Amino acid sequence: MTTTSDAVPDARTVAAELSDAGVAGVTISWADNNGIPRxxxxxxxxxxxxxxxxxxxxxxxxxxxxxxxITYAHEGLSSPSGDVRLVPVLDGLVPLAGQPALAWAPGRILDADGAPWPYDQRAVLERQVEELGKAGLTALVGYEIEFGVYAEGGPDEFVPAHPGPAYSPHALLAVDEFMADVLRDFTANGLEIGQLHAEYGPAQMELSLAPSDPVTAADRQLLARQTLRAAARRNGLRLSFAPLPAQAAAGNGWHIHSSVWRDGRNLLAGNQEGPGAEGAAYIAGLLRDLPAVAAITAPTLGSLARLRPGFFAGAFAFWGVENREAPLRYVPGSKFLGSDHANVELKTSDASANPYLALAAVLAAGAAGVADELSLEPPVQADPGSWSEKERAEQKIALLPRTQAEQEAALTGNPRIPAVLGDDLLGAFLAVRRSDAAAAEDRSPDDVLAGLRWRY
Structure with a gap:
């Protein structure tokens, strides 16, 4: 076993404290290769x-x-036989304010004999953080989480819980009790909210999670979903985290804000022109590998439907300074906020991404850019979607992959990102993507999106 001899006494202490607090059970959660919590x-x-x-x-x-x-197309998992072990990460255990009978903990999955299991996504991110450390780097990651709030109803009902207007306090009056529960429950569950507001789309809201180390950020992303859903249920509401709940709806991005540090210094610190050399290399690494990274951070058919030009979703491969059409949006520090506020936002990311794999891919691409001392072309401050194809070609700006097959080609043809996952996990991940694509072949786009609406 990989657990230490003092794990049982620690767990006994935790169990006794939970029992004394009236907690009856512990939910151990992980995310699968579709970003769906299990x-x-x-x-x-x-x-x-x-x-x-x-x-x-x-x-x-x-x-x-x-x-x-279940697809059996991946050779390594082509049989219904076999068990592995789900182990709670006690450092992440939280009594749930919105579900008083339960506590929650992230889980890691080990092989049956306690050895590392090659399909465990959390371990992939842990390894990538170790690789950053070997290069003398650390990272901070924060999430912006967009979601839709709807009235309870049948599976085909899709009734917005607030009418807008966008970004208005008036919109939130319709869900005031829900919003109050979210604020209280997040605080009680140890989740720091930067801000919460009505977003652009009907019934859409957004909240931001404060930055933390990458593994904690991925754990908290899963805990945030659990917390939000419990608050919604308590208020007779339901939520959609789907990348695109319906073709006429606003897309839900789960934007990843990352910064990379060396010796306590934020390498992305800079100005309105961009960061310094190493920070620029980090962004250049992300841009170089963006088609492959997006195959991990926006991997599903719903993700591809969301990536529409003109919708602030990041449909074209380029970077910009505070440009909301850019998939890589550089957010500089300032005299008012401080230089350490600087980060880069990845907009081609959503709830259908496994958070551990998504962050591992982002950090690997950026760190490779630093290691290779890449240079960065000047930022693009316009919307390439409004340009002609000739203008985009002149600027070497192309659409990100638009189909499952194109995403797979971008991922498998990349020399860096597949190595982060490993052959076994990559094979399973691609088998799942192909299964999704095959199941959608005889279905309409509306039907495909409806099938994903409540999954995440």
């Missing part, structure tokens, strides 16, 4: 045992597709 819940009394030896779960979770169909 979980197992155990009684509090079982936590010491589970912390040491885990819970048995099927290996096939790695090849569930977005509709819960």
């Amino acid at each position: 979980s197992r819940t155990v009684p509090v009394s079982a936590l010491p045992r589970v912390a040491e030896t885990g819970i048995g779960v099927t290996t096939l979770f790695a090849v569930f597709d977005s509709s819960d169909a």
Whole structure:
């Protein structure tokens, strides 16, 4: 086993404290290759045992597709036989304010004998953070989370819970109790909100999570979903985190803000022209690998439907300073905010991305740019979607992949990002993407989006 000998006593202490607080069970959560949270819940009394030896779960979770169909097309997981062990990460355990009978913990998945399992996405990010450390780098990551708020109803009902107008306090009056519960529950669950507001689309809201180390950021992204859904249920509402809930709806991006640091110095610090040399190399690395990165951070058919020019979704491959059409939006520091505020926002990211894989891909691409000392072309401050094809060609700006096949080609043809996942996990990830694409062949775009609307 990879657990230490003092894990059981620690877990016993935690279990006793939870029991004294009236908590009955612990939900252990992870995300699959579609970004869909999965979980197992155990009684509090079982936590010491589970912390040491885990819970048995099927290996096939790695090849569930977005509709819960299982594909056997990946050779490494082509049989219904086999179990692995889901182990709670006790450092991330939180009693849930919105579900008082439960606590929540992120999970890692180990092989049946306790060894690392090659399909465990959390371990991929942990390894990438270690690789950053070997290069003398650390990273901070924060999320902007967009989602739609709707009235409860049947699976085909899609009734906005607030009428707008966009960014107005008037819009939030219709969901005032929900918003109050979100603010209270996030604080109680240890989630720091930067801001919360009505977004552009009907019924759409956005909140930002304060930056943290990458693994914690991915854990908190999953916890944020659990917290939001519990608050919605308590108020007779339901939420859609889908990249595009319907063709006429606004898309939901889950934007990744990252900064990279060396010796306590933010390498992205700079000015309105851009960061210094190493920070520019980090952005250049992201831009170089963006088609492959987007295949991880915006991987589903819903993601591809969201990537529309003119919708602030980042449909073209370029970078800009505070340019909201850019998939890579550089946010400079300032005298008012401080230079360490600087970061780069990836807009081609959504809830259908596994958060651990998404952050691993982002950090690997950026770190490779620093290692290779890449230079960065001048920023683009306009909307390339308004240009002619000739103008875009002159500026070497192309659309990001628009189909599953194009995304797969971009990912497998990249010399860096597949190595981050490893052959086994890459194979399972691609099998799931192909399964989604095959299932959609005889369905309308509206039907495909409707099938994803409540999944995340």
